[in-house]
Amino acid sequence: MALIILGHPDYKNSIANKTVIEALEKSSLPTEIRNIHDLYPDYKIDIKAEQEALLRHQTIVFQYPFFWYNMPAILKQWFDEVFAYQFAYGAKGDKLKGKNFVPSFTVGSSESSYSVLGSQHFRVYEFCKNLEQTALFAQMNYIDPIYFHGTSIAAGYTENDIKNNAEQHAQKLINRLAELE
Numbered sequence: 001m002a003l004i005i006l007g008h009p010d011y012k013n014s015i016a017n018k019t020v021i022e023a024l025e026k027s028s029l030p031t032e033i034r035n036i037h038d039l040y041p042d043y044k045i046d047i048k049a050e051q052e053a054l055l056r057h058q059t060i061v062f063q064y065p066f067f068w069y070n071m072p073a074i075l076k077q078w079f080d081e082v083f084a085y086q087f088a089y090g091a092k093g094d095k096l097k098g099k100n101f102v103p104s105f106t107v108g109s110s111e112s113s114y115s116v117l118g119s120q121h122f123r124v125y126e127f128c129k130n131l132e133q134t135a136l137f138a139q140m141n142y143i144d145p146i147y148f149h150g151t152s153i154a155a156g157y158t159e160n161d162i163k164n165n166a167e168q169h170a171q172k173l174i175n176r177l178a179e180l181e
Contacts, residue, residue, distance in 0.1 A: 001029075001030040001031060001032060001056075001057060001181075002029065002030075002031050002032075002057060002058075002059040002060070002061055002102075002177050002180075002181070003031070003032050003034065003053055003054065003056070003057035003059070003060045003061065004021070004024060004031050004032065004033040004034065004061045004063055005034055005036060005060060005061065005062050005063065005075070005078065006021060006033060006034065006035045006036065006037075006063050006064070007036055007037065007062065007063070007064040007071060007072050007074055007075030007078065008035075008037060008063075008064055008065055008072065009037050009072050009073070009074055011035060011037060011038070014065070015151070015153075015159055015162045015163060015166065016065070016106040016148075016151035016162050016163075016165070016166040016169075017063060017064070017065055017106055017166075019162075019163050019166035019167060019170065020063060020104070020106075020166050020169055020170045020173065021033060021063065023166075023167060023170030023171070023174070024170060024173070024174065027170075027174050029174055029177055029178065029181075031177075032053065032056070032057065034050070034053060036050075036074055036075065036078050037072075037074050040074065043073075043074060043077055045077065045078055045081050045082065047081050047082055047084065050078065050081075050082040051082055051084075051087055051095070054082070054095070054096060054099070055095060057099070058098075058099055058100060058180070058181075059099065059100040059102060059177060059180045059181065060099060060100065060101060060102065060140075061102040061103075061104050061173070061177070062075065062101075062102065062103050062104065062105075062131075063104045063105065064104075064105050064106075065105060065106050065151070066105045066106060066107045066147070070130075071105075079134065083096075083134065083138060088137075088138040089137050089138055093138075094139060096138045096139065096140050097138075097139035097140070098139065098140070098141065099140050099141065100140065100141045100143055100180050101131075101134075101135035101138075101140040101141060101142050101143060102143045102145075102146070102173075102176065102177075102180075103128060103131050103143075103145040103146070103147075104145065104146045104147065104169075104173050105145065105147045106147065106148060106151040106166070106169070107147055107148065107149045107150075107151060125144075125145070128145050131145070143176070143180070146169065146172050146173050146176060147169070148165050148166070148168070148169045150162065150165060151165070151166070
């Protein structure tokens, strides 16, 4: 069973992330989905409950929208508090050792904008080094991110296009999770 840490600050109005989560829920894969924004709207994270959830699973997926070249604030705070000293790192901090760390996110703008000549100037993978280092520091197996571009209506994408791409993304994620189990 995979643990899905959903870090979307406006999930109810999401198209892409909601489509991905709904596809996971309909799939035959057993998952535990923790919508941390709904669980902790005041950002007061129950560290023990989150650590216990991590301990129950071999594969942990972090599902979120790519915000300002990073993760939303609630997910960053979740990492800051849950990946604690002597739990995720430190002399006795090996509780996540060998677990799979799977980033899965949506990117608002086009793929071409994430290039040296594009408006973002860097490829998406270049913004993921902090994720990779976090996984490595916690002795986890970093799995290359699964993501797709074009999830913003404000950037000119249609709801139908976003849903179709999110369904394809979800299938890639489901396939990856099946391989890891």
